[in-house]
Amino acid sequence: MSNQNTAAIPPQPRAKALRACLLCSIIQTPADFRKHGCPNCEELMQMKGYPDRIQACTTTHFDGVIAVIDPEQSWIARWQRTSKYVRGMYAVRVKGRVPEDVEAELESRGIKYRPRDQSEQD
Amino acid sequence: MGAERGKKRQKVCGYHRTKRPAVNRFLDVEAEVDEDEEDEEDEDEYARDEFVVGGEVEEDDLARRAADHARFDRRERELDDQDLAKIAEDVSQRYRRTAVRYSGDMSDIPQRLLMPSVHDxxxxxxxxxPGKERDLVFSLMRKALDLEYSNRPLQILSAFQRDSLPGMIYVEARSAKQVSEACNGLVGIYPSRGIVLVPIEEMASLLQIKKQDLTVTPGSWVRIRRGKYQGDLAQVMDITENGEEVGLKFIPRIDLNPKDDGAIDAMGKKRKKGANGVSSFSMRPPQRFFNYEEAIKVYGRKAVSKRNQVYVFQNDTYKDGFIEKDFRLTALQLDNVNPTLDEITRFTRGQDGAENESNVDLSIIAEASRKAAISVLQPGDHVEVFEGEQAGVHGTVHSVEQDIVTIEPVGVDFDGQRIQIPARSVRKRFKPGDHVKVMTGQNADETGLVVSVVDNVVTFLSDMSMQEVSVFSKDLREAAEVGTGTNVVGNYELHDLVQLDLQTVGVIFKTERDSFRVLDQNGQVRLVQPHQISMRRDSNRAIATDSEGHELRVNDNVKEIDGEGRKGRVLHTHQSFFAFLHNRDYNENGGVFVTRARSLVSLAPKGNVMKLGAADLSKMNPALSGGAMGGMVGSGNIGRGPRDRLIGVTVTIVKGPQKGYVGTIKDTNGPIARVELVTNNKIISIDKSKLKRRNPNGTLEALESAMGPPRNSYNSNGPKTPNPYAGNRTPWGGAATRTPNPYDSSRTPAWNASARTPNPYDNGGKTPAWNASARTPNPYAAGSQTPAWNASARSPRNPYNAQGGTTPRPNSTWGGATPAWGASSPRRETTSGGWNSSGGWGDALSWGEPANAQTPGVAFTPGADGFAAQTPGAFEGPYETFRTPGAMFNPMASAPTPAPQTTGISHSNAGAYELSERWLLDSEIVDQVRGIAVKIQGSSSKWYNGQYEAKTGVVLSILNTHNEQFGTTATVKFDEPLDPSQSTLQVPVDVLMPVHPLKSKDEVMILYGAHKGQLATVGLIEPTGMMIVTTQSYLVEEIHADRLVVVRKDI
Structure with missing residues (x-):
């Protein structure tokens, strides 16, 4: 457990400004996204310091909040495919798709993109 | 090799670490190192990749450059150890692996393989x-991080909440104990309500809960949830890429009457910050298209700027009169929008107003209503397919399953086969001639005949308003019924009498959706809107007169005597002239028609009762009605007759179907009284003879007791001789009614007058006057009196007039009871004998013998006078002498007999002087009846056939029914019962008479006078029958034995 990185935990859960990453579904405040980017997928999303990018790659449209405390052990994290990610708050469902460039990049890398809006089930 | 690599890594890390603080401040750094160190045992390649990736995760260019340097250094060293081929392989592998690493290999695994197992x-x-779910999940996260390095870290693996599952969170842990430990100390968690294990098979579905997705597309309709435009319909124009905001177009609400400029500025600034609609919602301006001229007039030219086709005003954009504004999706209502035809018409009409009103683009509405159409389809509905391959096919709905409708098409090609169609592709089908009913919307309940069908808009001719109404077919059903379900529009109801204008009233005979059909008093039918009605009128109390002069009231069943002879029930009367009748048998005007009240005749049998002509006439003729009401004509009040004294009297009905009911007389009409019943607040007409006056203590007495005699006598006299002295009657009658005390009124006027008027002239004049009038032919009396009396003596018909006219004063003196009572009572008896037959004074003439004693009669007057003064001494003698020969004094002895009560004189009800039949029920006595000695009297026809007549006994108790009809009985213990085994019997109170005291020391109760009901002891007994009694409060009273009843304590 202690070997895990931890995302910034938003201080005010009520804040409407909470945003969820469209790719990894982590929930952070826009300020955290701007300062640190996405702790899981910054390499692809490149949000750090780019508010416009944050607007495009994250959304306030999410449903359900998961506190992932032990990603490696948690079945929920595995089910949500976040067990390799940092500890933090994740959304159960995120509405929207990642920007097209990210999607193209994922494709070029041979990664299957799974939108987190639960529209696809397998 | 592994160790060597490890060392290298350490070295690189060290290098890295020195660099990093200068470049950025990532926390990851430490963690990265830690991970590295812990992973030392791991497979090398993996570990190295981890490290490399860790460098690449950093976005900062400097950091990346630093990482590149590090990598380059390392590669240079590696070059020494490895051949190029190996290096090439490494390179390719590393880059590939780096990319894969990002999303992990997790995304390749189908989710079904991720289902939880027992090992999880x-x-x-x-x-x-409820409402704290999200907060608590965050709290759990923070708590876990806080306690991470403590002695007791949280054991839970995760926690989550779903918005669609309020009031609960889910915690992933190995045991419930770990959950409760985690929850311990958090506010808002109720572990006491149970920590419930979720079955494994349900775990996944908790995370798969999916809200019904509401998608918006450009062109769709939404409603604004909050703010100034709350509830307003808006059309979506565009949607932002992430779907969070939509551009809307809707009708603005611009305040054209702003409070003051300062307020506007403040408001405007506020609006800039997105606080649109903060202004008081209650004051929101009406929807109105943006008009450039209007806006600059109110807000000034500067406030509005124009860019291309668009106006910008207060930071909002206006185009074609509409406001165009971006809204967050959360501020919009996407489902159940149900735009009405009206709203959409306004939208499509646009700024130009009525210009293009006619060509409403129904396709817009069609789109809006299509979705709703799905939910209104029912099996059996006739539908047609209007799009897709099967377009044009129509048939009946067989079943509906979600969005799929199975229909059985009609036509030759389809031989009983069913086809399945998306519900949005079908619509209800109507054809001209169908009779339909509107199910929803503002035209709900309207019915009519379909005249045309254009796409899904059906136009039908309303049954009610005969106007064409266009509705969506989805809102229609085929229906056989006609008309509307309600009879109430606004405050008005079917068959209400309403005032249309100053001169016109009418009756609503038909209600339509928002208007009425009214038949006015001229027989004309008007179509009236509720606002055209000035008031509703109440004719419940109105009275008209029918052709026979009878009262005509609401709800009477009547018939026309002329014209068509229509029958009907009176709905209303107006100005006593028009009557609105209703009869269901007539189709015209809903069965309502108007006619003149004078041409109606009542169908109800009650008309017969009212036909007692004299009564009705007297009612209508004020002069006569005065006579009927007790001689008030002379009051000089020529207008309406005075208020009947009976009005307002509380009565009990003693006969007929309403027997026993209590009510108040509201009106009288001859022998008929209208009585408002207490029990059901109804007014009934009833014969006065069926009524008894009800005293406050519950006892009953004849209705017209106080003024009985005058009325009787006048009734016989009055109509015959409308005599000039009528006015003189007034004081008489008034006096009589003013003194309901039976003892007062029971006295003859002559007696009282003489007793109370020391004026010798009066005295001398009056008493003989009585004699004189009684013995009219006697010239002596006349001659000895004043001329006035002579006159009166000559008109024996009006003895009262004469008496009253000459001595008006006695009226005022009658009120006081005089102690001269004992003497008065024989007098009364005497004269009452004469009064009995007021019609013929022959009886009085039969007084012949007393007339002979006329001379002593003169002496009698002072005697009476003296007696009244309670100084009997000197006059005792003459009085006695006068009394003795007077045979008429016999009645005095039998005073208790009920005989006087039947004389029909007003005083009758007052009873044998002090004693009513129900004396035991007197309020002062009834409470202390126990021990009163009674004897049975007058029981021959009432009780035990008189077997107990004259028996004596003692009252034990009384059962008072407060109703004359249900005999009030007393329990009497008889002294000598017929059946010795049953000495106690229930005896009707009206056969019980008091046993009067005979001897000194008797315990008595006073039955009359100021001390009524008090117990006393008899002291002296005087030869006249007077007794001196001492009450318990040591008052000494002189009272006649008749007024005392023995009380026995020996029971």
Whole structure:
């Protein structure tokens, strides 16, 4: 457990400004996204310091909040495919798709993109 | 090799670490190192990749450059050890692996393989305060991080909440104990309500809950949830890429009457910050298209700027009169929008107003209503397919399953086969001639005949308003019924009498959706809107007169005597002239028609009662009605007759179907009284003879007791001789009624007058006057009196007039009871004998013998006078002498007999002087009846056939029914019962008479006078029958034995 990185935990859960990453579904405040980017997928999303990018790659449209405390052990994290990610708050469902460039990049890398809006089930 | 690599890594890390603080401040750094160190045992390649990636995760260019340097250094060293081929392989592998690493290999695994197994931790459901779910999940996260390095770190693996599952969160942990430990100390969690294990098979579905997705597309309709435009319809124009905001077009609400400029500025600034609609919602301006001229007039030219086709005003954009504004999706209502035809018409009409009103683009509405159409389809509905391959096919709905409708098409090609069609592709089908009913919307309940069908808009001719109405077919059903379900529009109801204008009233005979059909008093039918009605009129109390002069009231069943002879029930009367009748048998005007009240005749049998002509006439003729009401004509009040004294009297009905009911007389009409019943607040007409006056203590007495005699006598006299002295009657009658005390009124006027008027002239004049009038032919009396009396003596018909006219004063003196009572009573008896037959004074003439004693009669007057003064001494003698020969004094002895009561004189009800039949029920006595000695009297026809007549006994108790009809009985213990085994019997009170005291020392109760009801002891007994009694409060009273009743304590 202690070997895990931890995302910034938003201080005010009520804040409407909470945003969820469209790719990894982590929930952070826009300020955290701007300062640190996405702790899981910054390499692809490149949000750090780019508010416009944050607007495009994250959304306030999410449903359900998961506190992932032990990603490696948690079945929920595995089910949500976040067990390799940092500890933090994740959304159960995120509405929207990642920007097209990210999607193209994922494709070029041979990664299957799974939108987190639960529209696809397998 | 592994160790060597490890060392290298350490070295690189060290290098890295020195660099990093200068470049950025990532926390990851430490963690990265830690991970590295812990992973030392791991497979090398993996570990190295981890490290490399760790460098690449950093976005900062400097950091990346630093990482590149590090990598380059390392590669240079590696070059020494490895051949190029190996290096090439490494390079390719590393880059590939780096990319894969990002999303992990997790995304390749189908989710079904991720289903939980028994090896996974369990999911526990915990109850929490609704609304705090998300807070608590965050709290759990923070708590876990806080306690991470403590002695007792949280053991839970995760926790989550779903918005669609309020009041609960789910915690992933190995045991419930770990959950409760985690929850311990958090506010808003209710572990006491149970930590419930979620079955493994349900775990996944908790995370798969999916809200019904509401998608918006450009062109769709939404409603604004909050703010100034709350509830307003808006059309979506565009949607932002992430779907969070939509551009809307809707009708603005611009305040054209702003409070003051300062307020506007403040408001405007506020609006800039997105606080649109903060202004008081209650004051929101009406929807109105943006008009450039209007806006600059109110807000000034500067406030509005124009860019291309668009106006910008207060930071909002206006185009074609509409406001165009971006809204967050959360501020919009996407479902159940149900735009009405009206709203959409306004939208499509646009700024130009009525210009293009006619060509409403129904396709817009069609789109809006299509979705709703799905939910209104029912099996059996006739539908047609209007799009897709099967377009044009029509048939009946067989079943509906979600969005799929199975229809059985009609036509030759389809031989009983069913086809399945998306519900949005079908619509209800109507054809001209169908009779339909509107199910929803503002035209709900309207019915009519379909005249045309254009796409899904059906136009039908309303049954009610005969106007064409266009509605969506989805809102229609085929229906056989006609008309509307309600009879109430606004405050008005079917068959209400309403005032249309100053001169016109009418009756609503038909209600339509928002208007009435009214038949006015001229027989004309008007179509009236509720606002055209000035008031509703109440004719419940109105009275008209029918052709026979009878009262005509609401709800009477009547018939026309002329014209068509229509029958009907009176709905209303107006100005006593028009009557609105209703009869269901007539189709015209809903069965309502108007006619003149004078041409109606009542169908109800009650008309017969009212036909007692004299009564009705007297009612209508004020002069006569005065006579009927007790001689008030002379009051000089020529107008309406005075208020009947009976009005307002509380009565009990003693006969007929309403027997026993209590009510108040509201009106009288001859022998008929209208009585408002207490029990059901109804007014009934009833014969006065069926009524008894009800005293406050519950006892009953004849209705017209106080003024009985005058009325009787006048009734016989009055109509015959409308005599000039009528006015003189007034004081008489008034006096009589003013003194309901039976003892007062029971006295003859002559007696009282003489007793109370020391004036010798009066005295001398009056008493003989009586004699004189009684013995009219006697010239002596006349001659000895004043001329006035002579006159009166000559008109024996009006003895009262004469008496009253000459001595008006006695009226005022009658009120006081005089102690001369004992003497008066024989007098009264005497004269009452004469009064009995007021019609013929022959009886009085039969006084012949007393007339002979005329001379002593003169002496009698002072005697009476003296007696009244309670100084009997000197006059005792003459009085006695006068009394003795007077045979008429016999009645005095039998005073208790009921005989006087039947004389029909007003005083009758007052009873044998002091004693009513129900004396035991007197309020002062009834409470202390026990021990009163009674004897049975007058029981021959009432009780035991008189077997107990004259028996004596003692009252034990009384059962008072407060109703004359249900005999009030007393329990009497008889002294000598017929059946010795049954000495106690229930005896009707009206056969019980008091046993008067005979001897000194008797315990008595006073039955009359100021001390009524008091117990006393008899002291002296005087030869006249007077007794001196001492009450318990040591008052000494002189009272006649008749007024005392023996009380026995020996029971």
């Amino acid at each position: 931790a369990n999911l526990w459901q915990v109850r929490v305060r």
